[in-house]
Amino acid sequence: MRDISLIVRRVWKSAFMFTALSVLIVSGTQAQDVVEGRKLFKDNCGSCHTLDRNSTGPALTPKLTELDEAFAIKWIRNWKELVASGDQQAIEAAKFSPAEMTTFPRLTDDQIKNIIAYSKAGEPKKEGDAALSAAAGSDEVSDFSIAGIAAIIIISIVILVVLGRAIKMLERLILKRQGVELAEEVPFSTGIKHLFKNKKFVFFFILCVIVCLGSFGWMGMWETGVHTGYQPVQPIKFSHELHAGTNKIDCQYCHTGAFKSKNSTIPSMNVCMNCHKSVQATEKYDGEISPEIQKIYNAVGYDPATMSYDKSKEKPVEWVRVHNLPDFAYFNHSQHVVVGEEAIRKEKGLQPNEPVCFACHGPVDTMEEIYQYSPLTMKWCVNCHKDTKLEVKGNAFYDKVIEAHEKIKKGEKITPAALGGLECGKCHY
């Protein structure tokens, strides 16, 4: 009988440990899911869906909350299959819009679950901008879910503790009935003390603490200096969503340098004036010129009343740089968007209507305010240079280069790395 109780106790102990550990793991993975989901969402869904309102596709937060997960997974992966199979719900859903949704056969169940998790959780809180009330609602949701999980775990620990004590009590009762003499029951605090005298426990406890702190530290270090999602407040509330998304203005129209130079170049204000001399958004501001557009006028010294410029009033706009590469890293836009365009498109699976810029800058056409989409770490650069297959056909530059590479002739994948693109001096000089 005592053996049984020992076994039970042991099981209880390990269950306790397991639960304690899973608190960390679950909370960790849960957060990761949403981040992963957000990325997948931006890569794959963002061009047609938003979370809270219908656009090309329906608003995803209400839709996915309402839908059964299994159905949603099937639908997202290949809705056409689902419709063809005669699923009534699918046939109904397909009626939302005449625009056909893209199928995503490459997405795994987990990835789709992540997207769903993100859609349900909503946009995470934005860094450095407390004033953004739009994000507040979705923040509550995610906070609540974390708090809920924590509560469940705490409750289960409590239950386990209570159960453990009950088992102990019962055990004592049985022993008493059997007439075994028992020592006085030790008070709880003494029990804890005992626990801490248990070398195995202490060792295990410390190990856990070290593992936890270590892994947090490790993760933290990887994140140090990585500013994915960095979204500073800009002097003018310029919306890429409106300009690139709704109005479909080509990236090059403003960022002229990207196709010629290492800098993509922030447009000078005279470029803005090409349109905003007439586009003043007065309809939204009761006939007044939009205060944001007024900022352009202030910068170039333009007086809309007299439609004249005053050069002495020119004052450059001081944008806050979003994408900060370290000074010792050389990056050239034209290399990527002109020479490497085809390769990058293929590697990143961009749609023909999407500009190649999206590969690194993300779905800019859905960004109300621009944020840093990619981590811009060296690992990120290097991985892409390792994986991307170069499109060398039609570019005479590569003819000789390819001819010279024996390995490539033997069928090795032509990546920037294979042509020496990972050597230090190619980016650091």
Add this chain to the structure above:
Amino acid sequence: MESNKKYWKGLEEYKNTPDFVENNKNEFAEPLPIEDVLNEAGLSTVTPRRDFLKALGFGLGAVTLAACQTAPLHKSIPYVIKPEEVVPGIPNYYVSSFNGQSVLVKTREGRPIKIEPNPNAGVFNSGTDAQTQASVLDLYDVSKLKSPVLDKAEVNWSKVDEFVKGELNKAQASGKKIRVISSSVNSPSSKAVIADFITAYPNTKHVQYDAVSYTGIIKANENSFGKAVVPKYNFDKADLIVSFGADFLGTWISGEEFTAQYVSNRDAKSLKAGKMSRHFQFEAGMSLTGTNADTRVPVKLSEEGPALITLYNAITGNTLAGGTLPNNVTADKALKLVAKELLQNKGKALVVSGSNDVSTQILVNAINSAIGSYGTTIDLDNPCKRYAGNDAEFAEFINEMNRGEVAAVFILDSNPGYDAPNAKAFADGLAKVGLRVSFSDRKDETASLCNVIAINHNYLESWGDANAYEGYYSIVQPTINPVFNSRQAEESLLIWSDAPVKEYYQYVRNNWEKTILPALGKTWKDVLQTGVFAATAKPAGAYTFGLSLTAVIPSILNNSKALAKDIELQVYESIPMRDGKHANNAFLQELPDPVSKVTWDNYIALAPKFAEKLGFKEFDVVSVKDDRGYTIELPVLIQPGQAQGTASIALGYGRTKVGKAGDGVGQNAYPFVSFTNGTTKYATTVKLSGTGKREELAQTQTHHSFEGRNIIRETTFTEYKKNPATGSGNEHGKHKSYDLWDKYEKPGNNWVMAIDLNACTGCGSCIVACNVENNIPVVGKEEVRKRREMHWIRIDRYYSFNQENDGHDDHAAHGAHGHSNGINSVTKEKEIADLTEDKMNNVSVVHQPMLCQHCDHAPCETVCPVLATVHSSDGLNHMAYNRCVGTRYCANNCPYKVRRFNWFNYWNDSRFDNYLNNEFTQLVLNPDVTTRSRGVMEKCSMCIQRIQAGKLQAKIEKRPLKDGDIKMACQQACSANAIIFGDGNDPNSEVSKALRSERIYYVLEEINVQPGIGYMTKIRNTDTTVQA
């Protein structure tokens, strides 16, 4: 003829002094104080536990705090209205000219950052000299004035105009003289502006004078042929060149152009065709040209005149008096030989003299006429217009001022307060002038004596033009808006003369469209695009010298006699500093003199024996006193090859009001210049006395020693003709080599370089070009003394003796690695010490550019503990600065000693306040190259930014990379084309062809690090067919 030359970089190496041996053991001059730390408190002190914990806690906290920073807040400020032609990140090139040479100015985002030669420049299509390369830094000089100055107060232009016009009208009304003083003006538009000014104020006269004058040549040509010009010299047409003290490859008239011409008869191409010119140099001080001569004969300054008479007598058979050199048997013998060779090479020879004495130059004209130079190697009909100074007029102007006849003086682009032969008299006279206007950009020695400083634009902010040769025009166009409140001098003159067109741009354009363009059939737009126009050259006439020399000879002999009476001092233009105009340019101050390798100073150069005789050792500070009582104290530099009994001091130093970098560097030697016989003379006699002080010069020559290993390979032209591989060490085939390392695959490109030692003159413009291109810090005198100069490319100068080695038999004892294998022209370790000293007078010099050799089996790579320096698949040795932790192992392990360590953040340290330590000057930095931080190693990257840019351009244009698409900064600047860069995998590239030359050898090939830079043997044309 087998030579057995030993090469040494400096006397200390030659003598193997204990200091030198000690220094040589270490890559770095100052060892780290590790021993001190270990011996003293270092190990014995006990760190209390609490202190340890405090430090630990602070460290952890600091690191955590540093890591907590969310995101860097960087501003990104676009143009308000972007100029159409500017794309941020892409350079724009504009044609302009510097000193009459057409150049390309590279600008980034509206800032000029680099000067490059203009490939369309025609006659002047050579590289650029160090001054041109460094000139871009002058634009960003913080020592310049920011607004015009009137009576010591900064004012606006209207006040200046009001004052100047008022004074001018008073001067004109009073009938007193008005003078415009300038250095030689060759710009047609500037000349027209001055002419207009003279029309407006008829009392005006334009006086041109140059700090280093060519009046002697001009007057001599006027006297001999009725043409008051500096002729155009064609060194490319000369198979035999004889120079008497003319540093024509360096400072004399047009060094870069002459270098290109000179080298065209001596470079790899010419040698392949079996042709090489021959060059004799007779001179006192060791000049850059002297170091390149096939035969250099040291002659005293007082012997130069008699030497010319000797030569004249020998050529013409005349018996003019004084035609002997009783005290210089070598020179006498050499001259007889030269005379015979000159006669053999009639019409293909050229004799030049660096003297500014009219009589001497008339004699040179007579010699040149006798050997048929006119019409071939000397062209009097398309003369050089860069020098038109008239010493006599300037001397007269000083007298006029002192007599109180001058009411107004305008000083344009000259600094007589510093460099006039009699600066004191000039200053005294100027004090008597009412209106004193300087167009200087700073409060220099002259401007500080003036009541108006009408600050002029830098040439990069100016419109203008130049007319360096008859019929050869180039344009100056601005590449940046004026940074300060300056105004172009010509525009000021136009305003003051109330000209109808006051804007100088319009004036230049009108002038071209009216006078120059119609004759050429071109438009103004064409000019702005190509930058230069050359009218068809007139046929060069053959002139004959028909005058009597009877009046000339006594004058020459008198000069000679006057000089012979004491220690003969030669003051000369040094390659880095020239006339001192750019003395505030830190790049130039830190450019080592090509011969002495001294930076940041001038010195008095003495021959080793002569110094011994006088009782001076190297770096002893001596007092130099001339007849007129002018005294300066300078450290002694022992200069092998300097003529006995002579001393040399460089001009251009000792400026007092030029700015942060140049003030108080060296001593001013201009007061030793005198005005005699109608021209300025750069030779005088001095007395030397010891001061007991000692000052170490910041010399780079024996830094980075090769420990006497076999570095230089040379041969003679005769031997070369027999077997082109002679002297390369490979004439008997290559050794079989065994590799310890795996071979690097270089499938795509293989960037390699070939350097032609026979073309390289050692001028050093590549060093400055590299500095500008690669943001190389200037470290200053003190740091250079500590061997911490940062130059990525240096030019090693090796001396060797001309005659056969006395210790020939001794060396046979070294058999195994000496003669027995037949490689005789190779110095073996430790052999240097065997040489004797009595030939110190007669040394020859080899210049060897040394930069990272980009070894395939780089020794630096294997010792780097953090893989900061690694190999690339295109044959380069990469240096990742952000990985480097500064162990300096790589520098210790580099056999070529080309790695440089950043001891300081030179751009942000008040101790280095002469170059980059301010935001304004930092605008000169090349944005495509990282500025390195303290504690990081750096070295030549083979201009990787240019390689990458060239490749990208080809990729964008979807075309294969062509040979010549990518040029190194050093290569571009080189007038001699001594540096050839390209893809070694392309068998048709220039560099592949060069590397297949028989003359190619690799430095320290025997240690099998497989360097990527091949050197072509030095060849001397010393053997003669003429019997003396």
